[in-house]
Amino acid sequence: MANTLGIVKPDAVRRKLVGRIVERIERAGLILRGMKVMKLTREQAEKFYAVHEGKPFFKSLVEYMTSGPIVVMVIGGHGSIERWRELMGVTDPAKAKYNTIRREFGTSIEKNVVHGSDCLETARREVGFFFREDEVLPKEI
Numbered sequence: 001m002a003n004t005l006g007i008v009k010p011d012a013v014r015r016k017l018v019g020r021i022v023e024r025i026e027r028a029g030l031i032l033r034g035m036k037v038m039k040l041t042r043e044q045a046e047k048f049y050a051v052h053e054g055k056p057f058f059k060s061l062v063e064y065m066t067s068g069p070i071v072v073m074v075i076g077g078h079g080s081i082e083r084w085r086e087l088m089g090v091t092d093p094a095k096a097k098y099n100t101i102r103r104e105f106g107t108s109i110e111k112n113v114v115h116g117s118d119c120l121e122t123a124r125r126e127v128g129f130f131f132r133e134d135e136v137l138p139k140e141i
């Protein structure tokens with residue numbers, strides 16, 4: 001029952017899609033264990049996406065992710081890592097399955113509306129990047 005990190009990216013917050021995205025999480029039976037609204041600094045965005053440093057899309061990705069407020073979420077529940085990725089759809093909205101968040105709301109491979117950790121190790125690191133331990137609801141609650 002590991003937690004995963006979800007982000008509603010700046011384009012989606014700007015387009016007021018937060019409620020519809022959270023609704024999908026709730027409907028899937030996943031559990032919100034932490035949530036906050038914030039605006040990333042350049043340094044934070046570069047650090048968060050450090051794994052992509054040097055790739056052709058890196059600079060633009062950092063610009064995009066710092067372009068406005070985001071919503072960061074700790075998502076729990078059975079199989080949360082895989083199930084949140086499934087709800088999101090693959091990176092490129094044009095290739096994502098029907099009914100996924102990225103397919104429904106994404107406008108380009110960059111502006112794909114949401115983020116989700118890709119495996120257990122990443123999930124631990126990414127949740128810790130944004131949340132202190134006392135900001136995440138324990139599993140018993």
Ligand code: UDP
Nearest residue numbers: 057061090091109110111112114115116118
């Ligand atoms: N991205 C991009 N161009 C690409 C690949 C990725 O702009 O060719 C952006 C996109 O916003 C994506 C993020 O970089 O969500 C991180 O890329 P990753 O390959 O980790 O995709 P994800 O795990 O988000 O599906």
Ligand code: MG
Nearest residue numbers: 115116117118
């Ligand atoms: Mg990724």
